[in-house]
Amino acid sequence: MENQLRVAAYWRVSTDSEEQKTSYQSQVLHYKQLVETKPEWDLVDIYADEAISGTQTNKRMDFQRMINDAVDGKIDMIITKSISRFTRNTLDTLKYVRLLKEKNVAIMFEKENINTLTMNGEMLLVILSSLAQQESEPISANVTLGLEMKMKRGEMVGYNGCLGYDYDPETKSISINEEEAEIVRYIFNRYVEGAGCFVIAKELSKLGYKTRKGSTRWHESTVRGIIKNEKYKGALLQGKTFTVDPITHRRLDNMGEREQFYIKNNHEPIISDEMFERAQ
Structure with a gap:
């Protein structure tokens, strides 16, 4: 079909709990059904990483595979649930958005309703990805406090x-x-x-x-x-x-x-x- 938009979906589960794994499976189903409702969309693949920290992207194998496929011209748009599901690192977020923009690949963040190829997308992205990074900092502080309590004991x-x-x-x-x-x-x-x-x-x-x-x-x-x-x-x-x-x-x-x-x-x-x- 002419002018088909080649779409990929990305989902990350941050813990290995059963609840999150169920959520992971439901999201895979969600993206399959979403693409099926859009006749102009063609599903390339669903990329998903389980039980890996969101603060760094270099250990997420499927994330890296997706970026490589996008850079190789196999993907036109990536759909993901939210900025925090994509990455919690402001610098990484902006790096990949800009990299994909150069290749004319859009990222659609469902929760924030942002399409990175739109005019105001990057401005919104700077604000929202900063907030996403701030979310990870208190979690880290709580982990540090827990470790200190163990050391004291x-x-x-x-x-x-x-x-x-x-x-x-x-x-x-x-x-x-x-x-x-x-x-x-x-x-x-x-x-x-x-x-x-x-x-x-x-x-x-x-x-x-x-x-x-x-x-x-x-x-x-x-x-x-x-x-x-x-x-x-x-x-x-x-x-x-x-x-x-x-x-x-x-x-x-x-x-x-x-x-x-x-x-x-x-x-x-x-x-x-x-x-x-x-x-x-």
Whole structure:
């Protein structure tokens, strides 16, 4: 049919709850029925991402597939429920709107009744996408507050494990791995004796000892990290890093910008307090 408008739909579910999955399925049906009622529309595809944060677009596989198809000239218009279902990042929203505008691809936001190819669409978009970004910020603040409360209670938050300890995700506790603990003791003993981190790393590599990641190649920085890690004396310091903002998810070392939580005698030590302090 001549002058058919090639239409795509996009839908994102932000959590993996059953309620949201049902919503996701109903939206897919909604878009199929909507396109069927428009004889001048031709449905290209329904693009959908499940259970992925809306604040970043680079992990949304179907979103990226849709953008690629639009840039390749396969789509004339994208329909989506609202700006917050498309993206909650103002910069990303405007970047993709402008990119698609250059390719003469429209985005139709149903809730806000915006067509990005219309004259006032971009002005409305700046305002509404800013509001959408503000929506994500209090959610992030609530998550941060919840994590801080867990830290205060002594629960391990964001623990990635360390050499010498095994982590139990159910009890959220760590226990000594004796085989690995011997390597930790070797490192502290050699360091207190006067050997430098570079020398110790070479010794460990030569002896065939394995790092936490299973490598027999040791680096000076790995040895230094172990010597500085308070967990080896049975203490726990949480809040060493923090997330800068809910959009970039960039993490920085905490140099006093956020509260830290230090708990003595949190678990069984591998190194005595005296040995640890001498090493420091």
